[in-house]
Structures are given as structure tokens and as C-alpha cells.
Amino acid sequence: MSARFPGRKLSVVRLAVLSVVLGGVAVGGLTGFNRWEDAKSAESTGAFFAGYVDVTATPAYAFEVPSADAGNSVMLSFIVASTTDPCEPSWGTFYGLDEAEVALDLDRRVARLVQDGGEVTVSFGGLLNDELATACTDPEDLKDAYEAVVDRYSLSTVDLDIEGENLKDTTAGERRAQAMAALQAERADTDTPLNVWLTLPVAPTGLTAEGTAAVAQFLEAGVDLAGVNVMTMDYGGSRPEGTDMLTASQNAADATHRQVQVLYERAGKELGPQAAWRKIGLTPMIGQNDVKGEVFTLDDAKAFNTFAAERGVGRMSMWSLNRDGTCSENYADTTVVSDACSGVDQQGMLFAPLLGEGFTGRAATLAEVPVAEESPEALVEDDPETSPYPIWSDVGTYREDDRVVWQGNVYVAKYWTQGDLPNDPVLQAEETPWTLLGPVLPDERPVPAVTAPADLYPAWDPAAVYERGARILVDGRVYEAKWWSQSDSPEAAVQGSDASPWQKLDDAALVKIIEEKAGS
Structure with missing residues (x-):
């Protein structure tokens, strides 16, 4: 303490x-406590x-x-x-x-x-x-x-x-x-x-x-x-x-x-x-x-x-x-x-x-005092039409900073994850790949997904050589080469690996690229 x-x-x-007096002290200590047992066990x-x-x-x-x-x-x-x-x-x-x-x-x-x-x-x-x-x-x-x-x-x-x-x-x-x-x-x-x-x-x-x-x-x-x-x-x-x-x-x-x-x-x-x-x-x-x-x-x-x-x-x-x-x-x-x-x-x-x-x-x-347990609250059924982010799926793959909705709450991924329940009870925060952000608010609606046009950049080609700064498309998202690369699949980047030669551009960067392409 x-x-x-x-x-x-x-x-x-x-x-x-003290050394003199101790001889007169009973080793068993206080024996008169029983006189006050009634006081100790008073109703409470x-x-x-x-x-x-x-x-x-x-x-x-x-x-x-x-x-x-x-x-x-x-x-x-x-x-x-x-x-x-x-x-x-x-x-x-x-x-x-x-x-x-x-x-x-x-x-x-x-x-x-x-x-x-x-x-x-x-x-x-x-x-x-x-x-x-x-x-x-x-x-x-x-x-x-x-x-x-x-x-x-x-x-x-x-x-x-x-x-x-x-x-x-x-x-x-x-x-x-x-x-x-x-x-x-x-x-x-x-x-x-x-x-x-x-x-x-x-x-x-x-x-x-x-x-x-x-x-x-x-x-x-x-x-x-x-x-x-x-x-x-x-x-x-x-x-x-x-x-x-x-x-x-x-x-x-x-x-x-x-x-x-x-x-x-x-x-x-x-x-x-x-x-x-x-x-x-x-x-x-x-x-x-x-x-x-x-x-x-x-x-x-x-x-x-x-x-x-x-x-x-x-x-x-x-x-x-x-x-x-x-x-x-x-x-x-x-x-x-x-x-x-x-x-x-x-x-x-x-x-x-x-x-x-x-x-x-x-x-x-x-x-001895009874505990009145609360009735368990009914589980919230997440509605895709009102949830600001995708509903979590046990077969989905999620990267760092991806957000999902689960049972009425919004969670953000700390790193790549698949199959980890967002609200799975854990002893320590580091045991879960998810961070609870808070509840879905009453007036929230889905955040529009930003998807790149199919002709914005070419799809990845395993035979192609990519220099630093080159860009490709994967499932409507833009990935940029961090260094020279050939035959390195962007799948590792999709899963959030820092060792991948590819990095995914965030929504803000993607919107800016689309706007620049549209204006040119």
C-alpha cells in the first residue's frame, strides 16, 4: 500500500x-473478545x-x-x-x-x-x-x-x-x-x-x-x-x-x-x-x-x-x-x-x-447479503443500414485501423486479424486485436466506402517490375510500392504486413487521387 x-x-x-513487562503478557493474547461477539455480529x-x-x-x-x-x-x-x-x-x-x-x-x-x-x-x-x-x-x-x-x-x-x-x-x-x-x-x-x-x-x-x-x-x-x-x-x-x-x-x-x-x-x-x-x-x-x-x-x-x-x-x-x-x-x-x-x-x-x-x-x-442480479440485456442486432461501419464477420479479414460494428458498438483493429471476436472477454487489453471506441450513435448511418474506378490504375501483375511509387489496384483500393518489387503479392499488405513492398493508401489519399484524375 x-x-x-x-x-x-x-x-x-x-x-x-518492554523486555520486563512481556513476561506478564499471556502468549495467547486477548481472551476477552468473546464478551463482545454480540457487538461484532450486529445485524447489518x-x-x-x-x-x-x-x-x-x-x-x-x-x-x-x-x-x-x-x-x-x-x-x-x-x-x-x-x-x-x-x-x-x-x-x-x-x-x-x-x-x-x-x-x-x-x-x-x-x-x-x-x-x-x-x-x-x-x-x-x-x-x-x-x-x-x-x-x-x-x-x-x-x-x-x-x-x-x-x-x-x-x-x-x-x-x-x-x-x-x-x-x-x-x-x-x-x-x-x-x-x-x-x-x-x-x-x-x-x-x-x-x-x-x-x-x-x-x-x-x-x-x-x-x-x-x-x-x-x-x-x-x-x-x-x-x-x-x-x-x-x-x-x-x-x-x-x-x-x-x-x-x-x-x-x-x-x-x-x-x-x-x-x-x-x-x-x-x-x-x-x-x-x-x-x-x-x-x-x-x-x-x-x-x-x-x-x-x-x-x-x-x-x-x-x-x-x-x-x-x-x-x-x-x-x-x-x-x-x-x-x-x-x-x-x-x-x-x-x-x-x-x-x-x-x-x-x-x-x-x-x-x-x-x-x-x-x-x-x-x-x-450473507443477497445480490439481486440484473436480467441480462438482450443482445443488440446490428443493422447494416444504420451501422456506420461494416458489421464484424468471423470470416472477414481486418487490417490495422479498420473499423467494424458489433452488438451496438464500434471497434477499431490494432493490427491484422481474422476470427477474433471484438467483445471477447480478455484479462489484458493486449490480448485482443480490437479496441472499443464506443456505441453506435442514434443518428449514425453507414460511412460511404471509397472505391477507386477500375481504370484508375492497373491490376497487379506478378511478372511486372514495379519501381518505388508505382501504384496498382486491389479490390477497388490503391496500393503504392515502397521499394523495387517483382512477384511480391500485395496480399501481405492487405493483411497489414510491414514487410510487404506495398502499402495501402488511406481514404483521404484515395479521394484526393480520384479528384485529381477527374479534374485532369
């Missing part, structure tokens, strides 16, 4: 005290909001005393592998679970929030350190490490924030997925089933190939994913020039929704469009992002909340609750990310209630 600040260690004095419906809290950052964020109604459920972060024992969970490598209880009063603060009706979830991973599965290579020890955290804080929901080097390690990904599948299986028929969210980086075009592979690993391992949460932030070069943060984030969400449906379909599990949106989580980084020039504003937060509600996403989060406030006057450069303020003038407002508006459900019960 974002710059994901390294946090702060205890002072030397507190560390000295619908999607939920849970802002991330950087547990180890200073000054400490008082998550146990929410500053806004939308902040009473939190995502505590990050549990990672200890630097001294790869299978030992720690908070940011700074505190073991027992150490965090003494140094941060963490168990007590968690209990207080739960007692007051809040919900606590925990996130594993983040950008800066080794997620447990990356460091711990023994499957049983890894499962025990995850289970220690789940049991310590009586969790119903966990979040796996997998990014950076952790995401690239596919072997660790398999261990992670198998451990979560085992934990879920053990709790499936109990009163405390485990919900698992997978949090991944995203571009405006959707999840990366590494991200889709991670989702596929979880599904293949049998994990019943509560959802895929995408970090709509820090786009860098993936954000097209001129695209603002809100639009980029909306595009990222729509693309991820499509990818999730494809991933579930490939795993043999059909998801309708509304069920797929319920499995989507969105997490913007409020205010100044790590990438200079990327700023997520209060207005963006309002609009993103509306977008998420309209789509029916299951979860809204933010990075982070620690940062939800205007920087003080002595914070000199707000273009540099702070772990304690947003970097924008919030004018007394908070991001959390804006992003969390209407997300009043709970992570623990999200799966």
Missing part, C-alpha cells in the same frame, strides 16, 4: 521496559467501508476512538514476517504480537473498538517488507503464523496486500493461497468463518498480469475470495496524459470488474455482473499520492463514492485514516507525502465520511 511509511520503533527506554446489510490504519506510524492514530461514523471499522496494517524469524508475524517488523500489546496497547484498543460496535480487520503484506508467505517457506509454519494473528484478534476478515517483490514471487503466491484455503476450510462450518480479501495494485487498464495471476492462484487453490480490492493510486506512467485521478480510478475499477468475471469464468465459476461488482473493493490514496502531480481531492472522493455506489461495489477503503487531515503550517512541502496528513487543504472536512457514505455494512456479513 502506497509509500507505506516505515513507521517508528520504540525508544530505547521503552524497549528496556450491504457493502462496507474500512479505512487502513498504519499501526506503527507516529504519531499513533487513535482508531479506537473514531473521528467520524465512517471510521468505526478499520483495516489495521501491516502484518509482515519478522526479520529474526521468517515464520513469526510482526507489525511492520518493529513489534511482535506480544510486543505490540505492551508498546502500543494494541489488543486493548482493538477490544475497545469492538466493544463499541466497530469492526477490526487486519492486512498482511504491504510494499516495504516481506509478506509472511514470501519469507516463510514451510507450509505448516506459514498456516500457523496466519492463524496466530486471526486468533489473537478474533478476526472474521483478513486482507492480503500483495505488491512489489511479494507479488512477483509466484512460489510464495502458491504458499499463500494454499494456507488461506486451509484456514478457510477449517472454519467453514463453524460460527467464525474466515473472509479473505486480496488487495492488488492496479492501472487504469486494470490489474497487471502479475495481479491476475495472483487471483487465479487463489481461485485454483479453492479460496472463496470475499473480493479483490484494488489500490486506485500511484498510477505513474500508466495514467494517460490528460486523464485526471478520478477518471483513471473509475477506469481501473471498470477494467478490474471485467477481469474478475473472466478469472472466475476460467476457474469454472460463473459470476453475474452484480455479483462481480460485490467482489470489488476500491482503495484510493487520499490527497497527495506518492507520485508527484497525482492528487486525489475531496471532490474526487465524493464522485468516487457515487460511482462505487452506482456500480454496487462491496468494499470501500482508503490509505489512510492516519492521513485524513490538513497538514500543519510548518509542513513545508505538501507535494512530499506525509504519513500524518493528506497534503491538501481539507477545509475542516474528512475523506472518510465522503468515501464511506452509504457503505454501512460489515465485512463479516457481506457474503
